[in-house]
Amino acid sequence: MKTRIEFYQxxxxxxxxxxxxxxxxxxxxxxxxxxxxxxxWQHLTNYQLHAANRGLEQQLAAARNNVAQLQQGLALLxxxxxxxxxxxxERDIRTRRQLLGLLSQDELVSYADTLEDxxxxxxxxxxxxxxxxxxxxxxxxxxxxxxxxxxxxxxxxDGRESLARREFGKLNIHRxxxxxxxxxxxxxxxxx
Numbered sequence: 170m171k172t173r174i175e176f177y178q179x180x181x182x183x184x185x186x187x188x189x190x191x192x193x194x195x196x197x198x199x200x201x202x203x204x205x206x207x208x209x210w211q212h213l214t215n216y217q218l219h220a221a222n223r224g225l226e227q228q229l230a231a232a233r234n235n236v237a238q239l240q241q242g243l244a245l246l247x248x249x250x251x252x253x254x255x256x257x258x259e260r261d262i263r264t265r266r267q268l269l270g271l272l273s274q275d276e277l278v279s280y281a282d283t284l285e286d287x288x289x290x291x292x293x294x295x296x297x298x299x300x301x302x303x304x305x306x307x308x309x310x311x312x313x314x315x316x317x318x319x320x321x322x323x324x325x326x327d328g329r330e331s332l333a334r335r336e337f338g339k340l341n342i343h344r345x346x347x348x349x350x351x352x353x354x355x356x357x358x359x360x361x
Contacts, residue, residue: 286329
């Protein structure tokens with residue numbers, strides 16, 4: 170009886186043959202198919218990225234166009250505001266020149282203090298278009314940007330001696346069509 174068991178048998182030895190031409194050809198075909206599929210996938214990915222880039226470029230062009238339109242609109246708005254400010258300043262200068270012309274007239278020398286005080290009241294949102302002095306009565310006409318501007322302007326009379334002593338008993342305010350208000354302010358005389 171054998172006490173030793175052998176697991177190795179020569180018949181079980183693997184055969185080490187060189188690959189055949191057919192096996193090499195199949196390996197080459199498999200390698201070409203693998204590289205072809207990798208290149209096809211890469212080409213498809215590049216095509217998709219290129220299409221996405223074209224879409225982004227179109228969106229960027231549209232956004233730049235929108236920004237350019239907004240900038241043009243802003244420039245037009247600024248120009249309109251500048252024109253409105255220029256017109257307001259021209260009106261203010263015209264009114265002040267009219268007041269200075271009234272001050273230089275000999276027959277109105279007694280009203281000089283009142284007119285000088287009117288010229289010194291801040292006129293940020295109010296344009297005085299007319300001053301009518303008849304004896305002790307005075308009527309002021311003008312234009313305002315909003316209804317609150319006229320009372321605020323009247324509050325500026327407090328520091329002016331000839332205007333602070335007046336009682337303005339009548340105030341008419343009318344809205345104009347394109348915007349803004351016209352007003353008329355009347356005082357019967359000076360209080361003691």
